Amino acid sequence: xxxxxxxxxDRATRTINNxxxxxxxxxxxxxxGVAVFCYPVEGYLTLTLLFxxxxxxxxxxxxxxxxxxxxYFMMRGYNIVGGILDLLVGILLCANPAFTAVALPVxxxxxxxxxxxxxxGFAGDLNSFNVHGSGWGIFGGILLLILSFFITFKPFSFGxxxxxxxxxxxxxxxxxxxxxxxxxxRKIHTSVKGVFDI
Numbered sequence: 001x002x003x004x005x006x007x008x009x010d011r012a013t014r015t016i017n018n019x020x021x022x023x024x025x026x027x028x029x030x031x032x033g034v035a036v037f038c039y040p041v042e043g044y045l046t047l048t049l050l051f052x053x054x055x056x057x058x059x060x061x062x063x064x065x066x067x068x069x070x071x072y073f074m075m076r077g078y079n080i081v082g083g084i085l086d087l088l089v090g091i092l093l094c095a096n097p098a099f100t101a102v103a104l105p106v107x108x109x110x111x112x113x114x115x116x117x118x119x120x121g122f123a124g125d126l127n128s129f130n131v132h133g134s135g136w137g138i139f140g141g142i143l144l145l146i147l148s149f150f151i152t153f154k155p156f157s158f159g160x161x162x163x164x165x166x167x168x169x170x171x172x173x174x175x176x177x178x179x180x181x182x183x184x185x186r187k188i189h190t191s192v193k194g195v196f197d198i
Contacts, residue, residue, distance in 0.1 A: 016069040021061035022182030029054055030175025036168035048101045051108060052093030054171070058178070059086025065185075078118050085114075105163050109152025112170050116144035119177055126184070133184060140177045144170060 032050045062083030093100045093107070100107070123137025147170040151163060 016065065016185045016188060018061075018065050018068055019182050019185040021065055022178045022185065024182075025054075025058045025061045026175045026178030026180075026182060028057060028175070029171050029178060033168045033171030033173075033175060036164055036171065048097060048104055051104060052090055052097070052100055054090075055086050055111060056090025056094060059083045059088075059090055062086060078121055082114065082118050086111075105151055105167075108167055108170070109148045109150075112144050112148035112174070113152065115174065116141045116148055119144065119181075122181070126188075131184070131188060133180075136180065137177070140173060140180075144173055144177070147173065 032054055035050065060083070062079055066079045066083060089107070089111070118141075120138055120141035123134045123141060126134035126137065147166055151166050151170065
């Protein structure tokens with residue numbers, strides 16, 4: 001058992017490389033959310049164009065950080081699978097903008113739902129290691145989950161304008177969570193070292 005704990009400690013205390021990619025993607029997501037509000041008339045068209053690019057870049061960042069860090073938190077299966085799925089879906093959406101325009105609410109809702117589970121899982125991992133600020137991650141993940149339900153199920157029952165507003169809010173929340181997560185990843189190895197008294 002002590003050997004398992006030692007290996008876990010070794011993997012959890014490794015420095016996470018390229019953490020700044022999450023911050024960059026967070027700024028991009030938040031910027032996309034703000035752009036939706038700045039151009040409300042063109043909001044739905046703007047979302048269609050931005051969504052494929054955003055999901056592609058977030059997926060690339062997830063994979064790069066996961067595969068270059070070899071840290072316990074980054075090598076969890078949901079990070080790698082999520083990055084691969086984001087890349088594949090992002091390529092599909094960028095190649096088929098007409099399809100994106102038709103399926104945007106459902107695709108965005110499912111994407112937000114999956115990422116809300118990823119954020120809650122990551123925050124749960126941090127909480128199990130007593131890392132400061134993990135409660136905010138759980139709160140943000142639950143907020144995203146609620147927004148994803150509104151966007152995914154009966155998206156146009158409130159009108160296209162409501163979908164645009166909910167999507168803008170969701171992109172801003174995702175952006176904030178990515179920025180906060182990236183900053184937290186920068187120093188996570190030192191926080192975990194304190195837990196293991198290394």
